[in-house]
Structures are given as C-alpha cells and as structure tokens.
Amino acid sequence: MFSEIDWMALPKTISPAATVFLCVCVLKASLISLLSMLFSYWTDFVLVWEEPLSSQEEERKGLGLTHKKWRMAFLNKLRDSGLCLQKEVLEVKTKICFVLLSAPWNVLCYYAEEITLRVPLQVNLNHTNWSARVLSRLSLPNPMSQDVPNPPLDFHTCQFRNNKLQRFLGSDNKEKFFKTTQRHQVLYEILARTPYGSVTRGEVGIDRLLSEQVFTAGYPLHEGGFNMPTPPVPLKSWDLREILYFYWATWSSWRHYQPLDHIREYFGEKIALYFAWLGFYTGWLLPASLVGTVVFLFGFWLMATDVPAKELCDSGNSFPMCSLCHICSDWNYSSICLTYKAGILFDNGGTVFFSVFMSLWAVTFLEYWKRTCLFLSHRWDCSEFQDIEERPRPEFTAMAPMTMKSPVTGAEEPYFPEKQRLNRTMTGCMVIILMVVVVLVFLMAIILYRSILTVFIYKSGGFLTGWAGRVASISSSVLNLIVILLLSRVYMSLAHILTRWEMHRTQSKYEDMFILKVFIFQFINFYSTPIYIAFFKGRFIGYPGNYQTLFGFRNEECGPGGCLIELAQELLVIMVGKQLINNTQEEVKEEGGEEERREDKQEEEQGDSPWEADYQLLVYEGLFSEYLEMVIQFGFITIFVAACPLAPLFALINNWVEIRLDAQKFVTEYRRPVAERAQDIGIWFPILQFISHIAVLTNAFLIAFTSSFLPRLYYGYTRDETLTGYINFTLATSPGNITATAASHTPCRYRSFRNADGDYLPEYFHLLAIQMAFVIVFEHVVFSIGLLIDLVVPDVPEEVELKMKREHYMAKQALAENQVPVQGPVTIPSGPPQSVSSPPDLKVIPEETSTSGSC
Structure with a gap:
C-alpha cells in the first residue's frame, strides 16, 4: 500500500487533521495486509x-x-x-x-x-531407489535427477x-x-x-x-504465490507452491524427474498417482521410441537393397495394370516405383520384430507399473486405504424417488430401485449401440467421399490427375479427424446425461460407468477407420469384369503402395493431429482465462487476499480428460504399431509437453483441489490391460494379412529365396475379355492370387493356412511370455513387503x-x-x- 502514495506530490506543509487521516489510512492498509496473512495462515x-x-x-x-x-x-x-x-x-x-x-x-x-x-511413528531413512544405488556404486551422475529443496520426509505410519x-x-x-x-x-x-x-x-x-x-x-x-520470492530468500524458506512451479512446471524441467513427493504433499495421492503414471509411461516410451526409430531407419536401408523394389522399378512396361476406377486409365506398375519404396519403410521384416517387441513392452510396462503403484501407495500411506462408507451423490439424493432404511446405519436414506436402474442401463446400452452405428455411417460416408473425389479429380483432367488417390486419401484423413473430434464432443455430453439418468448412488460408481461408456464409444470412434484400412479395405473388390460395388461405386482398393502405408498415414494424421489440437486448445484456454482474470482484477480493483485471488482461478474438474487422452494414445502406439514404428516417438514428444502443460495448469491455473487418497489409477488399469491384449491380436493379424511379410517368406521358401520374380508372383492376369486398353488385346494385371477365370489359385489357400497358423502361434507365444513375466516378476516388491511388515509391527x-x-x-x-x-x-x-x- 505504501507504493501507491506519491509522497513527492504531497505539499510541504500538511495540516494536523490531514496528517492524522494519512496515518489512519496507512495503518488501516497495514492492518488489512496483516490480517490477510494471518487468516490465510490458519x-x-x-x-x-x-x-x-x-x-x-x-x-x-x-x-x-x-x-x-x-x-x-x-x-x-x-x-x-x-x-x-x-x-x-x-x-x-x-x-x-x-x-x-x-x-x-x-x-x-x-x-x-x-x-x-495415518500419522507418523518414525522417520524412514531408507529412501533411495535401485537405479540411484546402481549409479552411485558406479560413480556415474544421473542427468535426470535434480536436488529439489525441502523434500518431504518418509515416515512409518499408522492410523x-x-x-x-x-x-x-x-x-x-x-x-x-x-x-x-x-x-x-x-x-x-x-x-x-x-x-x-x-x-x-x-x-x-x-x-x-x-x-x-x-x-x-x-x-x-493455495499456499502463497508461485512466482520467485522477492527479494530472494533461501531455498529452505520457499513455499511448496513456489518449489513445484520452478522445479516441475517450468519448461526447463523437461529432462528431470518429477518431484512426486512434493506433488503428493501439495495435491494429495490421487493427483500424484496420475503424474506418477504419466511420468512412468513416458519413461517407458523412451526405449520403445529408440527401437521404433531404428526399425524405421532400417527401412531406408531396405529401400536401396530390396530385390522386388528393384525389379518393379526396372520393369518398364512389363506389367500393364488394370484401372483403379471405372473411368480411370490403365497404368504401368513401374510408375509407382517411389511409392512402393516408401511402403517398404512401414512394411518390412523389422516391423514384425517391432510388433513382437511392443506387444511384450505393453505387458511388461503394465506389470512393472503394478509394482511401482504398490510401492508408491505404500510410501504414501494408501496401500490399505478403502473408502468404506462412500456418501451418496448430490444429484442422487436430490432426484431419488423414495427413501429406504440403510442396512448399515439404520437411518432413512434416498433410494432408487435396482430394477429401474437396470432398465435405464439397458436403454443406455442401446444408445451406445446407436452412436456406434452413427460412427459407422460416417465411416461409410468418408469411404464414398474418397471414391467420389478420386473420380472427380480424374474427370477434371488437371495437374492433380496423377495424384488423385493420394489427395483423396489425405483429405479424407483430415476430414475423418474433424468428424472424430466433433462426435467426441457430442457423445461426451450424451454420456453425462445417460450416466446421470441411470441414478448411480456413489460418485465412484458414477465415474466408473461414465468412463466405461466414453471409452467404448471412443474406442470405436478413433479406431474404426484404422481397423477398416488394416483389415477390410481391398478385401472385397472382386476381379476385372466382376467388381463388387457399394451404392454404385466400386469398392476401394489399397493404394499402389499397399494398405500399410495408408494405415500409417491415417494413424499419423489422427494421433498427431489430435495431440496438436488438444495442446493448442489447452494453451488458448489458459491464455484466455489468464487474460480474463487480469481484466476482472483491473475492473474490480480487488485486493491481494489469497481467498480472492484463488476465487479467480479455474475450477478443477478431475482427471478424466487427462487419463482418456493418454489411454487413446496408448492404443495408437500398441494396437497399430506394426504400421507405424514412429508412433512411440511422437507419443514421447507429446508427453514431455503434456506433463509441463498439466503441471502449469495445476500450479498456476486451477484452484487447489481437495486432496484425495487413492491406491491406484482405478478403472483405467483394466482398460489398459484390455488394450494390451487387443494389441497382440491386431498386430498378429496385421502382420499375417496386411503386410507382405508372409507372402515374401512363402515365395522365398517355395520358389526363390532371393525373391527374384516376386512381383510377377503377386499379380494375377485379367480374364480374356478384359484388356489393358481398348486398342490392345493384352490382358491387364491386378494384385491377387487368381487364375485367368477369376478363381483362387492353390497358393492362395496355402498362404491363408500359413497366415492363420502365424496368428495362432504369434498370440500364443506373446501371451505365454507375458504370463511368464507376470509369474517371474512379483506384484509386491520384496522391499515393499518388508517395509509393510515392519510398519505393521510398529503400529501394533x-x-x-x-x-x-x-x-x-x-x-x-x-x-x-x-x-x-x-x-x-x-x-x-x-x-x-x-x-x-x-x-
């Protein structure tokens, strides 16, 4: 307040009354400041x-x-x-x-x-992890560690x-x-x-x-401000919020471990477990990103040495191909030389190894997270926490049609009949199915859009004619991303309405049912198009003279480079585009909120009391959106990783940014939430396990039926191990009445294993048996190794088990x-x-x- 008085502007002689008035104003301002500090303390x-x-x-x-x-x-x-x-x-x-x-x-x-x-009994001095002990013995520095001031002590505790x-x-x-x-x-x-x-x-x-x-x-x-104290004070005197901002939320902390104990001390165990899981997941993405990048670079080497690619590029006019649409012109297979080579980046033997690696990575990641979660929940005194008597939700108590005596307390409580809830839940399931149908309708609309746009570009005859398929594919991917984001917003509101209508008694039950609804829908919403490209596109096209149609349009074929390169393109557009849009929205929202709060503060000329300052902050709305974003990302880097080895790298970069954005929101933008205790990440862990199991199956089918790995292996084993002649092996000849051009009597070629009459060759059935056997062997091997890891790696670390026994003894x-x-x-x-x-x-x-x- 003293800084607001222009002392130089005061007259040299001041009357006694003015002097008294000025002193009273100064004392009043000082008293208000003192009371503000006093009340904010207690x-x-x-x-x-x-x-x-x-x-x-x-x-x-x-x-x-x-x-x-x-x-x-x-x-x-x-x-x-x-x-x-x-x-x-x-x-x-x-x-x-x-x-x-x-x-x-x-x-x-x-x-x-x-x-x-739980309150402390004794200080626990053994607080180092195994990696710190190993690096200490080797006298090696840890570049990711940092000395955060005022580390919270670890205690043996009891109730x-x-x-x-x-x-x-x-x-x-x-x-x-x-x-x-x-x-x-x-x-x-x-x-x-x-x-x-x-x-x-x-x-x-x-x-x-x-x-x-x-x-x-x-x-x-909140405990004070988050800006650096002025004048500078010793680090030991910093508030916890200031420590979290400078050692966690700033961008310069990107390469350091998160101060999880400080986060738990300030925000509670539930939020700390989210950031612990996010940091653990991001750390595990590092080896996955390295292996994926190596596999991708290995594809560049194969581009230069691949025999079928060289054979294709040197074929000239040897392989006249049938037209890709009813008005499209015929073309030579050698014209897609560069596209075919680009497809090798995503379709090679290295991707098979990477699929196996990522399937085992997902299983091992979840197993070790279980161990880490148990370690943290014990260290944070939540390993035995149970919310035994959860209160009814406010909406439930307000809308319950009747009351019933509680079997636990004996008191009259709001009640909703289970039969009515079951009927409403079944109705909600029908709405979910209806929304899934809507997603599939939009998927068919995008398929038709791709076909119509391709035909339109061909008819226009412009400079894009040669790129008609690629332009249609990229634009449809962007359009699909927009549809996905719009449907997500619509269904999120619908899921809230349905879950409230089902009248679940407790907040945890409400959240679980809401999460389950949203996940089921988002799983179909985000993954339906990649699943279509990976497993259905190009499977039901027929053959020249007998093509299958949808609404009068010929069914889609895979592009000249194959379906895997299209799948990789679709994944990158959806995954990277969604991440960029979400992060941009968060930045814009935070900047807009900050600007609005600055304007409100200038208009209201309010004081700096902590309760008034915190009232201007954003309301904390839970961790649902943060978890959902990461779970959808986890699906992208595991379910379709065979098609895009770079997916873990993009996820790693995004998560480094996400951790800092979330940290800034919690420290500077949100009101301080009430600390909640939690043992684990809740229903999200079973969802992650479900995704990891689905990933094993999808990668097995991708390698077997979508990639060229097994056809190449079959050809090399039965005909020529150098793969000379492989291109001709994969092409069928059109029936006699179908020619490459109207003026020529030369039959055209198309990709299939058929004879001149359009019937399947024996090689097709041999390859089909090999593909099915590969799927069965792949999933059995991966699941067996995962089960072995689960058996070998105990859920409860020996160190934690010993500490729990010690703590039980001390509590007793x-x-x-x-x-x-x-x-x-x-x-x-x-x-x-x-x-x-x-x-x-x-x-x-x-x-x-x-x-x-x-x-």
Whole structure:
C-alpha cells in the first residue's frame, strides 16, 4: 500500500487533521495486509457465494430466500461442529462473500480418527531407489535427477488414535502435526456430512449445496504465490507452491524427474498417482521410441537393397495394370516405383520384430507399473486405504424417488430401485449401440467421399490427375479427424446425461460407468477407420469384369503402395493431429482465462487476499480428460504399431509437453483441489490391460494379412529365396475379355492370387493356412511370455513387503494398550467436540448478512 502514495506530490506543509487521516489510512492498509496473512495462515477451507448489491434484485429471484435459509442453517451447523468461521465481503459487480473455515485441534483429532488418517511413528531413512544405488556404486551422475529443496520426509505410519497421541512423532507440535492436505480432508469430511435441512430428502453436505448454486465455490487455499520470492530468500524458506512451479512446471524441467513427493504433499495421492503414471509411461516410451526409430531407419536401408523394389522399378512396361476406377486409365506398375519404396519403410521384416517387441513392452510396462503403484501407495500411506462408507451423490439424493432404511446405519436414506436402474442401463446400452452405428455411417460416408473425389479429380483432367488417390486419401484423413473430434464432443455430453439418468448412488460408481461408456464409444470412434484400412479395405473388390460395388461405386482398393502405408498415414494424421489440437486448445484456454482474470482484477480493483485471488482461478474438474487422452494414445502406439514404428516417438514428444502443460495448469491455473487418497489409477488399469491384449491380436493379424511379410517368406521358401520374380508372383492376369486398353488385346494385371477365370489359385489357400497358423502361434507365444513375466516378476516388491511388515509391527506396538502406562481411564469421544477457544479478534456470525466471524 505504501507504493501507491506519491509522497513527492504531497505539499510541504500538511495540516494536523490531514496528517492524522494519512496515518489512519496507512495503518488501516497495514492492518488489512496483516490480517490477510494471518487468516490465510490458519484458513483450511473457503466457502463463497455471490449476492446482488441491491436487496430488491435479490428478492426478485425465486430461490434467493430458500438459498439464504439453507446457507445460514449450514453455516450455523458448521459452527456447532466446532469449526472457526470468519467472513469477508468483496463488493464489486456483485457482493462476493467469503467464509474462511478452520478446524481447532480437538476437532482435527476427532475427525482424523473418524476418517482413519495415518500419522507418523518414525522417520524412514531408507529412501533411495535401485537405479540411484546402481549409479552411485558406479560413480556415474544421473542427468535426470535434480536436488529439489525441502523434500518431504518418509515416515512409518499408522492410523491415528486420539488416546495414543503421545506415541506419535511430532505430537507436541499441534500446528504442524497434521499435514495441510490432511486438514483439508478433515474440513471436507465435515462439510460433506453436515446437514442443512431434511436428511431424508438428502439435504446434506457441501456437494449438494454447490450443485444447487447455494454456494458458488468451495476450495482450500493455495499456499502463497508461485512466482520467485522477492527479494530472494533461501531455498529452505520457499513455499511448496513456489518449489513445484520452478522445479516441475517450468519448461526447463523437461529432462528431470518429477518431484512426486512434493506433488503428493501439495495435491494429495490421487493427483500424484496420475503424474506418477504419466511420468512412468513416458519413461517407458523412451526405449520403445529408440527401437521404433531404428526399425524405421532400417527401412531406408531396405529401400536401396530390396530385390522386388528393384525389379518393379526396372520393369518398364512389363506389367500393364488394370484401372483403379471405372473411368480411370490403365497404368504401368513401374510408375509407382517411389511409392512402393516408401511402403517398404512401414512394411518390412523389422516391423514384425517391432510388433513382437511392443506387444511384450505393453505387458511388461503394465506389470512393472503394478509394482511401482504398490510401492508408491505404500510410501504414501494408501496401500490399505478403502473408502468404506462412500456418501451418496448430490444429484442422487436430490432426484431419488423414495427413501429406504440403510442396512448399515439404520437411518432413512434416498433410494432408487435396482430394477429401474437396470432398465435405464439397458436403454443406455442401446444408445451406445446407436452412436456406434452413427460412427459407422460416417465411416461409410468418408469411404464414398474418397471414391467420389478420386473420380472427380480424374474427370477434371488437371495437374492433380496423377495424384488423385493420394489427395483423396489425405483429405479424407483430415476430414475423418474433424468428424472424430466433433462426435467426441457430442457423445461426451450424451454420456453425462445417460450416466446421470441411470441414478448411480456413489460418485465412484458414477465415474466408473461414465468412463466405461466414453471409452467404448471412443474406442470405436478413433479406431474404426484404422481397423477398416488394416483389415477390410481391398478385401472385397472382386476381379476385372466382376467388381463388387457399394451404392454404385466400386469398392476401394489399397493404394499402389499397399494398405500399410495408408494405415500409417491415417494413424499419423489422427494421433498427431489430435495431440496438436488438444495442446493448442489447452494453451488458448489458459491464455484466455489468464487474460480474463487480469481484466476482472483491473475492473474490480480487488485486493491481494489469497481467498480472492484463488476465487479467480479455474475450477478443477478431475482427471478424466487427462487419463482418456493418454489411454487413446496408448492404443495408437500398441494396437497399430506394426504400421507405424514412429508412433512411440511422437507419443514421447507429446508427453514431455503434456506433463509441463498439466503441471502449469495445476500450479498456476486451477484452484487447489481437495486432496484425495487413492491406491491406484482405478478403472483405467483394466482398460489398459484390455488394450494390451487387443494389441497382440491386431498386430498378429496385421502382420499375417496386411503386410507382405508372409507372402515374401512363402515365395522365398517355395520358389526363390532371393525373391527374384516376386512381383510377377503377386499379380494375377485379367480374364480374356478384359484388356489393358481398348486398342490392345493384352490382358491387364491386378494384385491377387487368381487364375485367368477369376478363381483362387492353390497358393492362395496355402498362404491363408500359413497366415492363420502365424496368428495362432504369434498370440500364443506373446501371451505365454507375458504370463511368464507376470509369474517371474512379483506384484509386491520384496522391499515393499518388508517395509509393510515392519510398519505393521510398529503400529501394533504403538497402539498396544500395555505398551505405555496410562494414567486414568482412556476414553474416545462419542461425538464431535465443541470448540472452547476462539482465535483473537473474531466475532460471531449473526443470522443475517452483517457478519464478521465466529469460532
């Protein structure tokens, strides 16, 4: 505030009254700044609502009085629960009311035992991983490590017991005994179970009040700002948010490990596990990217040495080919020399090795993530966490048609009949099937678009005539990406509506069903076109004189370079295009939000109090979109990796960017979320396992039926191992009445294993048997090796198992009644305690709006 006074502009002589007034203003500003620091220090949670500046305007709103009644009842119940409340009002375009909540020590202790928080028994000094130990023994530096200040200590912990308080580490320091995130969890637990009306009607908890717009926001405060402190202070004095920004969210941290313990300390285990999984997945992409790049470069060497390619390029007019459409002209096979060579980059023996490698990579990656997840969940005290008594969702309590006595608590609770839910779920399944049909309709429309555009370019006779197929293919890939993104938006809204309509009682069940619906649809939406190109395109075309048609158009054939090069093109357009669009949208959204907040701050001329600053931030909406994006990407780099060895490299580059973008969002853009405990990544892990199993099958069929690997192997084994004459072997001759040109009587050639009458040759059936045998052997070998890895690699690391036994022993000793003599009887409170002491200078919140504070 002192910087806002132009001291040089003041007159040299000031009257006594002006001097007193100036001193009062300065003292008032200093007092406001001091109180802001004081309240931000002890505030655990903030509730916000907005009111019109005019009372007449508020009365015109039908729900205003009801909301006011609920709000005051809720705040009074919170005060009765022992919480401290302090009200702050900011008058701008509307009157924004902030209630700052804090829990006294006795309330924290009671609810910490209720929600089974874990507290420290002893410091665990053995905190290095195996890679750090190996590098230390070899005296080698680790270029990815960094010294992050103020690393959180690792403790042996056990569940909190109020009557065993003296046996816990740090129990003499009441201000720091519970971590900030644990205080937030306690406050949220109180807010979630506090009623404001009829319990039988589900009028309970902050979630319902937020959904009813009684409060506009509820959030814990960030710990200070994220910019570098000025003037500079020692690193040990930095706030955790500042550390996370400079050692995690900045672009200069791209090559370093994420400070996972700091992330967990600030955001909680659920968010920390997401970033741990994302970092682990990105790290495992590094070897996959290296192998894929080597395989791709190996394709360049094959381009120069491949015998069939040389034979094709030197064939001249030896292979006149049948036209690709009913108005297209005939062409010579040698004209596609460059395209054929480009196809070798994606269709060679190296891709077969890479498919096997990536199938085993996916199985091994998931197995080792299981181990890492167990290690982290134990280190973060979540290995035994279970959300036993999950509360009903606010929407469920508001819309449930009846109540029923709970078999657990014996109280009347909102209830929805299971038979009705099953009927609604079945209806939802029919809607999903309908949306899948819509996707397939769009797929057929894009196929027709490709055929029509090819014919149109040929008819135009312009300079693009020779590139008609390629132009149609690339433009249809871009159009398909646009359709995919539009359908994703439509179905996301539809999935929300369907899942809400199904009336699932708990939030976890709601999220699981929503994730399952979206994944099923997105799986079809994103992968239908690649599946069509890989396994169906060019399979049902017939032969010259007897072509198959769709709506009057001849069925599509694979391009001159084969289907694999088209599949690689489709994958790159969808995968890379989606990643670029998503990252661009995130950047634009964040820049737009930042600009809007700057404008609001200038217009409102608001102070710098932490609760006001955090209210301007974006609302945290969960991790669903982040997980979904990565799971779809995981599918692209595993299911169709035989067609695009560079897919893991593009995924690696994207994920390096994604980690920093997500870190910046959480540290600088989002309100601080309530810390949530979690053991693992939830339903996403079974989905990843499903994708890895599907990937084994699709890669087996890709190699067997789409690539030229087995036909080349068959020809080399039965005819000529140098592959001389392979091009002629793969081409069939058209029936006698079909010629290359109208003026010529020379039959044209087409790719198939048929005789002059259009019947299949014995080689076709021999090759088909080999292809089926290859699929069976491939998937059995890969699944067997995966099962062997699963058996050899234990789910629980030996180190973690030993620590768990040690921790159980210490917890048993600490909580044993006969371990330490206790004076007098030990009692556990039967209800929430009432606070008996108040923070200084706080007033009681009255029933109406002229409030100041209470405890």
